[in-house]
Amino acid sequence: MRRPRPRLLVPAAALLLATACGTEHPATGGGVGAAVPTPRATVTDPPVDGVRITSVTIPAASPTPSATLGSVHADPLPGDSGISAAYQVGNDGDEAMTYTVLFAFTTDTGEVMGNKKVTVPGVRAGRSTAGTVELGVLAPGASSVTRVKVAEVTKVPADEAPTETGACPASGVRLWADAGDAAMGLRVVGLHLENCGKRDYTLDGYPSLSLLDDDREPVDGIRILHGGAAIAMGTGFDDPPSPLVLKHGEAALSGLIWRNTTLAGTAVNVPYVRVLAKPGAAPVTVTPGLDLGTTGKLAVGAWKRADG
Known part of the structure; x- marks a missing residue:
């Protein structure tokens, strides 16, 4: 029986992510290794205005010295950093709200390497919803991203939310x-x-x-x-x-x-x-x-x- 992979608990303020994805190549033997999924670092920090990051995934960019079965290398899609964060939005108010969240992808020292803004429409009162935000392509020469944080949250009543695309509002x-x-x-x-x-x-x-x-x-x-x-x-x-x-x-x-x-x-x-x-x-x-x-x-x- 395969043992379940242990969950890694890491505070958001110290997301030093020893994660890796791609193909594992054993140190001994001539066979091709099996694909190893990237483990996620679980985040336990409190929410920011109802929004919290639940886990962060950052593939290793080079062989990981701590790998016990040999070197592990990242294998993301071409041009894609493979960096992402899972988040949850909880509405503890008394009316449906639309949230706009700015996520910052940073280095260990807090330098922002990329921002992503996500709009989460119509979260009902007393309910929550989850999603994933992806960094995408890192700019050439950018430093390594090791952390993701909720940089800013704005929220408006769902029936007053601005609409640039999608279904036409009842107002026409x-x-x-x-x-x-x-x-x-x-x-x-x-x-x-x-x-x-x-x-x-x-x-x-x-x-x-x-x-x-x-x-x-x-x-x-x-x-x-x-x-x-x-x-x-x-x-x-x-x-x-x-x-x-x-x-x-x-x-x-x-x-x-x-x-x-x-x-x-x-x-x-x-x-x-x-x-x-x-x-x-x-x-x-x-x-x-x-x-x-x-x-x-x-x-x-x-x-x-x-x-x-």
Whole structure:
């Protein structure tokens, strides 16, 4: 009878992973060795905002000196690092939530060799779900990855989650924020809206914004200004509003504009922005991570027809 392989318990803070995969070549004898699956290092650290890594798999990149039956070498897919982490997302709240998780793949010293962002939609209250995140290809010359950690977690009510792809929401429109652009302390994040429904969708004005903190409670003391010129010229969001009629498949664009200048006082960071495309529209909560510094203001552009 084959004995079960023992499980390796390793804290996430010390994921020094003595793992290997591929083909085992015995030190003696002339036969070809059997394929050996990569063992996983089990992680027991507590969750970060409901998200925890349960195990990490990192193939050995060179012969492992501790192998008792001879040298063991990695045999991943061409170009693929073979590095992955299994994770679990648990929702202890009272409503379904959509989670966006940033996983960081690091060296022993904490230097980040790669990031992967994963969205886990619609985790029901009191339930959990599991998944696996893969690093994929390491950049040429990158140092060895030995650890994986949960770097950031954002979560929004499932019925307010932004949708860039997939099934068309009941509202008939998709709304999401892009990754944004930053230069010399100026930040610009695009708000995108697409009519994926069967009816025309009309716009005439500015999105309505509510700024929310980590607990999704209102953030006070921030002025919301109309037009990018209220912050800086040349952002592309200076024009006044004009009526738009979007047919199926057509899109519109607005933008969030701010500076992260920090002078006297306490810097303000806003992780969540609840957006209404127009009065009466279904709310969508985006996560642009507004680092407003001590400026106390944020500008929003009027909806305009998206190019292309």
